Amino acid sequence: xxxxxxxxxxxxxxxxxxxxxxxxxxxxxxxxxxxxxxxxxxxxxxxxxxxxxxxxxxxxxxxxxxxxxxxxxxxxxxxxxxxxxxxxxxxxxxxxxxxxxxxxxxxxxxxxxxxxxxxxxxxxxxxxxxxxxxxxxxxxxxxxxxxxxxxxxxxxxxxxxxxxxxxxxxxxxxxxxxxxxxxxxxxxxxxxxxxxxxxxxxxxxxxxxxxxxxxxxxxxxxxxxxxxxxxxxxxxxxxxxxxxxxxxxxxxxxxxxxxxxxxxxxxxxxxxxxxxx
Ligand code: AMP
Ligand code: MG
Numbered sequence: 324x325x326x327x328x329x330x331x332x333x334x335x336x337x338x339x340x341x342x343x344x345x346x347x348x349x350x351x352x353x354x355x356x357x358x359x360x361x362x363x364x365x366x367x368x369x370x371x372x373x374x375x376x377x378x379x380x381x382x383x384x385x386x387x388x389x390x391x392x393x394x395x396x397x398x399x400x401x402x403x404x405x406x407x408x409x410x411x412x413x414x415x416x417x418x419x420x421x422x423x424x425x426x427x428x429x430x431x432x433x434x435x436x437x438x439x440x441x442x443x444x445x446x447x448x449x450x451x452x453x454x455x456x457x458x459x460x461x462x463x464x465x466x467x468x469x470x471x472x473x474x475x476x477x478x479x480x481x482x483x484x485x486x487x488x489x490x491x492x493x494x495x496x497x498x499x500x501x502x503x504x505x506x507x508x509x510x511x512x513x514x515x516x517x518x519x520x521x522x523x524x525x526x527x528x529x530x531x532x533x534x535x536x537x538x539x540x541x542x543x544x545x546x547x548x549x550x551x552x553x554x555x556x557x558x559x560x561x562x563x564x565x566x567x568x569x570x571x572x573x574x575x576x577x578x579x580x581x582x583x584x585x586x587x588x589x590x591x592x593x594x595x596x597x598x599x600x
Contacts, residue, residue, distance in 0.1 A: 324348065326560050328545030335536045335548045337529050339493035342552040354555040361562040362402035368569035369403040369439060375574045376437040378482045382565065383442045385451070386490035387528060388518045389500035391551050392443050395490060398558040399565065400441055409434050412443040425449045425467070426474055433478060446471060447487075450535050455527045468538040479543035486568050487544060488561055489536060490551040494525060 324345050329335045349357065372378065382400075384392045400408050411432040420428045426446055434440030450471070454464045475485055492500075501522070504514040521528070540546035547564055551557040 326547045329540040342493040344553045344556045366403045371574035373407040373437045374576045379434040380439045381485045383445045383487040390490040410441045451531045475544040485544035487546045496552045
């Protein structure tokens with residue numbers, strides 16, 4: 324069980340079958356121990372990235388309603404030191420945000436050196452919901468794929484490693500999860516009146532996702548389509564990609580400096596009398 328990035332120019336499979344767990348699905352207990360093990364590696368790599376303080380990682384999470392972005396953030400990014408994680412949830416743009424270009428609010432939230440940024444929704448909404456609901460003319464959203472590639476290229480060239488996840492669920496799984504939100508009082512808050520209307524546009528969203536992924540899965544910012552009907556599978560697959568991405572970056576703790584050695588000698592030879600009042 325392992326994900327490959329979508330090659331640029333390839334239309335990803337986004338049908339119901341693509342949301343099901345892979346054929347070589349491990350058992351429940353094995354999935355749990357895989358996530359534990361990945362979590363340990365993830366935490367070690369994240370600590371080194373933070374200490375190195377030279378490069379950043381940006382994980383973009385996109386999904387339909389109930390696709391599992393919140394759960395993935397908790398279960399995967401919750402495995403590392405929260406101090407090194409910067410999560411941004413992008414909602415419908417405010418009046419101020421709308422008075423700027425669509426990447427303005429996004430660029431401001433790009434993680435600084437040493438940090439793993441997580442986007443819960445992202446600039447991709449500007450070619451997804453915006454396209455499906457005709458919020459801008461077609462020429463405007465069509466021009467955005469190239470703009471997004473150029474933006475992400477700029478970030479990649481400036482020390483931000485980007486990985487993008489499309490958490491893909493089936494129509495039936497979304498129905499189940501929406502019903503859950505309506506049935507369980509503590510989940511009611513997650514249900515939005517608009518969710519059913521969005522669901523009716525299922526095929527429009529599929530087309531918009533397919534185009535976005537096909538046109539922007541670059542070598543510098545690849546897309547992974549995560550089969551997300553089963554939550555533990557989703558979490559293990561995302562954790563694997565994060566660990567492999569960080570392993571390729573080989574973050575290093577900064578070496579001991581000459582000053583550190585000298586200061587250490589001073590502290591070692593210190594007697595209590597030296598630090599008296
Ligand atoms: P939620 O993720 O359930 O909190 O919902 C956030 C909402 O904000 C979703 O309905 C998104 O479609 C919407 N949203 C996010 N970004 C944009 C955007 N750029 N334009 C319009 N709607 C957006
Ligand atoms: Mg929602």
